[in-house]
Amino acid sequence: MDKAQLKKARVLVAGDAMLDRYWFGDAERISPEAPVPVVRVTRTEERLGGAANVARNIASVGASSTLLSVLGSDEAGRTIEKLLIEEGITPRIEFDPALNTTVKLRVVARQQQLVRCDFEAFPAEEVLKRHLGLFNELLSETNALVLSDYGKGGLSHIADMIESARAKNLPILVDPKGDDYSRYRGATVITPNRAELRQVVGSWSSEAALIERAQNLRRELNLSYLLLTRSEEGMTLFGPEGEFNVPAQAREVFDVSGAGDTVIAILAAMLATGMPIEDAVRIANRAGGIVVGKLGTAAVSYEELFA
Template identity: 30%
Template sequence: MELIYQSLIRSFVEPAVLVLGDLMIDTYLRGASTRLSPEAPVPVVDISSHTSVLGGGANAAANLRQLGAQVTFVSLMGNDYAAELASGLLTKDGIRNEVVRCDTRRTITKTRVIAGQQLLTRYDEGTELQLDAMCEQQIITVLEQQLPLHNAILIADYGKGLITPGIIEALERLNSIHRKFLAIDAKRLDRYKALQPDVVKPNYKEIITLLGIAEQPDCKARQLEELGASIYDATGAKITAVTLDEEGALIFEQDKLLCHTSARPVSNPNVSGAGDTYISAFTLSCLSGATPATAAEVAGMAASIAIRKSDTAHCKLSELVACFSMKDKYIRDTAELDALCNMYRAQGKKIVFTNGCFDILHSGHVSYLERAASLGDILIVGVNTDDSIKRLKGSERPINQLNDRVQVLAGLGAITHLIAFGDAQHDTPEPLIRIIRPDIFAKGGDYSRESLPEAAAVEEYGGEVVLLPLVPDRSTTLIIKRIYTTPVLKVAEA
């Protein structure tokens, strides 16, 4: 099943998607606070980092691009510093920029001040009024030029004044001529019913507002499961994916409930931009031929990756592929390993790496691997290939072939991932270390720092070499010797 998902995700690079949505800049000022201001009883934050990323509809465009699609972004911005910043970020992310500049507007920017992990305040700048007739016509002209060139259009309407009734009428006209896959994420989905969208993605608050019903936060899914007819009547969409945070998502096909997908638990989630990730992955899954249920599974996984990251984040194609291969502990190539490790680092996970032949697994190995795993959050184990063991141990080894050794090791709960290594040029794990960049490189106490040629590579990336004590009188060599020297008991023939 995981291979089916991976094949689906790798086809995300094929579609060209036009994104129409409100452009925002999310800025994060991070630092530490140790004192109050003498001017008022408010904390003083000593800023140590200043980060700006694409937000709003531009974040949806960034998510699509990071997932592999070819993306054109259509929006509106002012003629100010934030506009220059936005243009640079769009270029950096490889997004084609068709954003109209309007001298009468200021680019929307949301700035968050964070001390440690605590958000202290957010202040917003920019114009959120409905755009004027001249800018509206410029947007319509861009849509007339660009829509026929794309496989799909995604509308990310945050209600900031970009998408007027005139633009919606233009979209209806254009889509009747050039029928494209249409996905919509909007605070007011009823505005788009006449477009008969393929997919819409309201969250819980948006759908209960749309339906005019009271909030029941303790039983969101149960409240909505029987309301398929009302939801379809309000949206007119072929597929409605209602996201419910920790309760997962309800997927409706027209007026019928298709499935209820569960949410993946995430501690301390950063949900800013998660909806953009979800609708982007759902859209690309549908364009790649997935059923709505499969698209929901992929979108849910993509969102769970994004919310593990700090700031307004997105999910990368490589991270999504890697996540669907995580159930299989054995990593088959270094590209997959690189994607996994990048994802773990983005999540702030502490990576431990160790390596060995593990020819005949014994209690000493198990104890050692459990102690290595306790040093961090993720334990990656490099396993020497059969040819590598022959070069290191002699022609009689290994006793067990690589596939057998990997299968036995995969049964240990302490191990997160396994990968084979060793060729004629490198029988040490140094090439893996340069990909993994582990926080901890664990080795048995029979080694010393000086006897490990790969230790320098560990420390080059800021990692630490930790030598763990071994269980006495436990080794593969001793087991093999005991087998060879123990007399064979012969059973007398009857």
């Protein structure tokens, strides 16, 4: 993939952005107050999370990345905006004074995550409605759309967003959440993992049963494709012509957090260049294999991906 070609690919990411905070330290003793380790924090780090991590992965391979999201008018929200600018992402942020920005705090000792604390809230409906006007403006300067649903309320108008993007013939990629996928009807591709798909179609006892359930869901929701990420089994793309399997990239798995963000980000960046979806899936699979070898929410560079 030519760098100049990727630079022209413009991807819009809309959805639930959050701040990932990491507290790193040593845990050498147990607390006298409760049977828990005492962590002496020696270093802190802040990274883009959720939809913002998707936007970061798009920018890190050299494509043009824009993030549309609602954040709180607070310290965490302003930190996300600052990090977006530093990563070369165009921030189109609605700041809601009544909202607390979602923050995920992870405490890590000796490369092991000990605890995660989530601080979350949901944006107000009128803020999200205002957001739709800006969304429709941004569609006219976009080659692909990612809707990153983390179930935090930022995509409560997702059906309208899909309809608007379909009218412009854009590839629409959805990272789904929850057990009701009817809201994603008409998207180009959804990218559930095994646990997420099982929540919607139930368990399967054989590959044939999985194929039947995945294809039935794809047809029922009028999706062009369903891309199932299967950890050590790689990925399967379910489409109108049948199934396309990509084996996992053999490497040590260090941390799977954010791997789904990387997969959908790279898939979107490749589709934005006009690449056929089977080729885009192969490259997205390679990116997922690289990012699980890193700690925490991470991104893949152009050099790592195409070395």
